[in-house]
Amino acid sequence: MATELLYLTDAYLTEFDGIVVAVRDGAVALDRTAFYPTGGGQPHDTGTLGDLPVVDVRKDGDHVWHSVEGGPLPSIGDLVHGVVDWARRHHLMRTHSALHVLCGVIWNEWRVPVTGGNMEPLSARMDFEFDPLPEGFGPRVEQLVNDELAADRPIEVSFLPRSTAVMDEDLIRTKVSMIPESVPEIRVVDIVGLDKQADGGTHVHTTGEVGRIRVVKTESKGKGNKRIRLEVVDA
Numbered sequence: 048m049a050t051e052l053l054y055l056t057d058a059y060l061t062e063f064d065g066i067v068v069a070v071r072d073g074a075v076a077l078d079r080t081a082f083y084p085t086g087g088g089q090p091h092d093t094g095t096l097g098d099l100p101v102v103d104v105r106k107d108g109d110h111v112w113h114s115v116e117g118g119p120l121p122s123i124g125d126l127v128h129g130v131v132d133w134a135r136r137h138h139l140m141r142t143h144s145a146l147h148v149l150c151g152v153i154w155n156e157w158r159v160p161v162t163g164g165n166m167e168p169l170s171a172r173m174d175f176e177f178d179p180l181p182e183g184f185g186p187r188v189e190q191l192v193n194d195e196l197a198a199d200r201p202i203e204v205s206f207l208p209r210s211t212a213v214m215d216e217d218l219i220r221t222k223v224s225m226i227p228e229s230v231p232e233i234r235v236v237d238i239v240g241l242d243k244q245a246d247g248g249t250h251v252h253t254t255g256e257v258g259r260i261r262v263v264k265t266e267s268k269g270k271g272n273k274r275i276r277l278e279v280v281d282a
């Protein structure tokens with residue numbers, strides 16, 4: 048049985064009960080989980096399952112595996128209580144949403160697509176197809192992003208049939224076609240009026256909840272590939 052991914056519909060859920068469906072070397076799979084597994088550029092959650100600290104979360108096939116420290120491990124069929132470390136998760140949600148705002152701003156202002164990225168709680172890097180970076184880029188993009196954060200735009204999550212999603216202009220821009228055809232329904236994260244992407248990550252409710260960003264550094268990673276390092280700070 049596939050693990051039900053509770054974070055897809057409620058990113059603010061921090062406690063849940065699940066039934067152990069599989070156990071392997073130091074890790075437990077449940078029928079449902081609120082723990083986010085590493086993927087889509089967003090690192091995994093931490094927290095506890097019962098009394099055991101959760102130190103890593105990975106998706107493998109249909110199951111989400113929670114690596115725990117100590118023991119003994121629960122057994123198949125046991126009901127366990129999971130608690131997600133909310134401080135870390137919320138920092139990651141703020142950071143992830145900030146990166147979508149950055150993508151939207153850069154597309155609107157310069158029509159340049161993103162090529163890659165990675166995030167940690169309250170810090171991130173993203174690469175864009177600039178060549179070269181425009182004059183005064185760092186302070187300018189910081190201002191534009193912070194304006195959008197201050198505008199407190201709603202961030203909405205919805206699920207679209209694949210056939211509808213692939214016709215959506217904004218989703219085409221963010222490469223919805225890269226999603227395997229076997230996926231019948233596509234999860235969409237819409238920062239209303241700014242940026243819309245197919246995305247499996249966890250996000251805050253509005254851009255105001257992000258706070259502000261600070262551009263720490265810009266650097267060239269080669270032709271047509273420029274890196275922006277940023278941190279997320281309280282407004």
Ligand SMILES: [Zn+2]
Pocket residue numbers: 087143147244246247248
């Ligand atoms: Zn994302």
